[in-house]
Amino acid sequence: MNATVMDLLHDNAAHAREFSSRFDDVQAGQHPEAVTVCCSDSRVLQDHVFGNDTPGRLFTCGNIGNRVIQHTDAGEVVSGDVLYPLVHTATRTAVVVGHTGCGAVTATYAALTDGVSEPPGIEHCIDLLAPHLEPGVDRLPDDLDADGAVNRLVEYNVDWQVDALLDSDDVPADTDVVGVVYDFQDVYDGERGEVHVVNVDGERDPETLREANPDAADRIDRLWTY
Template identity: 75%
Template sequence: MNRTVVELLADNAEHADAFAGRFDEVQDGQHPEAVTVCCSDSRVLQDQLFGNDTPGRLFTCSNIGNRVVQRTDAGEVVSGDVLYPLAHTGTRTAIVVGHTGCGAVTATYGVLTGDIDADSEPPGIRHCVGLLAPHLEPGVGLLPEGLDRTEAVNRLVEYNVDRQVDHLVGSDDVPDDASVVGVVYDFQDVYGAERGEVHVINVDGERDPDALRTEHAEVADRIGRLWTY
């Protein structure tokens, strides 16, 4: 068998041994505390970035660009992957997790600036970029002058998280008492803190760091943005 699969199965054996007794409370159902929407980048370790080793605690969704939307005949709606725990398991916290150096944001930025030909991508990737592009296009126009490509992308990472938060907050399908938090996971020293830290940039649509620190003083040191607009 493929060596990678052999190694993964060996790792799974260790996982099964460590977790054998941790599924007793969730055998017949789940009531996760939060749904997290992460980018499916291999560097974004969805459960581990929150230190989670408890089955049933987090409902994890992933896709390129940490999108919460899907396109239907009725227009853009909250993705069923994200909506399911909010609608059916009593979950009342949604966390949109962007990350520094996001490839999906980089590709979308390239398409919007004419540096990448979207038609050159396979249809599936073209579809995903097409879902991001309308939300990111206004942000490209707002970018400060003089940024290099990396700096521009990391500001658009924040802008993308904001747009996904807005979509959840504004959706009639999301319960009114749900809290929606936008964060950025930094493993590239962009925010000047520890690699792997999560930085809160948006809570229920509020983006102003000072307002957020006042409202959420208990995590004031974890609130910060690269860009306000």
Template identity: 75%
Template sequence: MNDTLTDLLQRNAEHADAFENRFDDVQDAQHPDAVTVCCSDSRVLQDHIWGNEKPGHIFTCSNIGNRVVQRTDAGDVVSGDVLYPIAHTGTELAVVVGHTGCGAVTATYDALTDGVSDAPGIEHCLDLLKPRLEAGVEALPDDVGRAGAINRLVEYNVDRQVEALRESDDVPDAVDVVGVVYDFQDVYSDRRGEVHVVNVGGETDVETLREQHPEVASRIDRLWEY
């Protein structure tokens, strides 16, 4: 048996011991308070970044590039895994979670600037990001280096995903849509693992957001107000 799997099973046994009674209220149905759309990155611990240990509280989705759309014969639509809790469990908060140093954003940047390609399955995902990031790549300041460009595009990508949710007829107006960036590279502050709010309902101006949401003003920040 693979040693890593053996270790995972042992940790799962500890999890089962700790969580044995925490499923009593959600065994038959779920009504999560939020749906989060995170990047599929081993450094982004989807529940742990919120300190969540409550089953049924957060409906977690992940894919490379924290995308909210999927491609169908009818065109690009809100992905079913994101839409499900909104449409069927009464969830009224959607949080798009980007992260510093995102590999999917980096790969998209390289594809748009240098024509770099990847395996077909990855290319399919990047093809959903390219049209949303292309204008952002063109608008990047000339005086930022590669890392700075990537992290600005992380924000830009979060904005575009928030926009896609807000513009979809499948997402009711009553659903709050928020965009955040998870930072483990000391980009926004020296508190690694902290989440920074960059977009609330399409509003991206930092001062406006701080005025509108004083209770979390210290957590609102952006690298790029384009």
């Protein structure tokens, strides 16, 4: 095995020593507090974003573009890996986690504006995002550079994924759905690595959200409204 795998095994041994006693209460089943839908970007340490070191606390899904939908013969539906904890483990909080500088959003923006050539697997993921981001591209201010456009589309993508969960008949009606953006590029005001709430149950207006959630007012922010 190569050095990378050996390093992973070494780090896993340390993990096992630290966590061996933390699985006692979840060996027979799970009842996570929330399902998080994160981008699989290597810079987004999915559980660490929320300081999670408790097995069973979060049901974490990851894919490029933090997508909640998949294509089936029946059409576009909420992905099973997102839906599972909502249907089978009584989880009633879903958090869609976008991030600044998202490569999937960047590639989709390029596909919609310039055209790109990608391997079929990546092209499939872009095709899942493109129809829903295209209206956002049309709404972008004219004076933005590429980075500014992408980071606004990151918010737009989070908004759409939140709406997809809220609009699905498969998602229990009492599920709270929150959209956030994880910032490690100093795009928002705040500490590098903070998540910024941009959407709560479909509401996107920052002032409205701050009034409704005063305890989290300093964590609510957006780059644009539309």
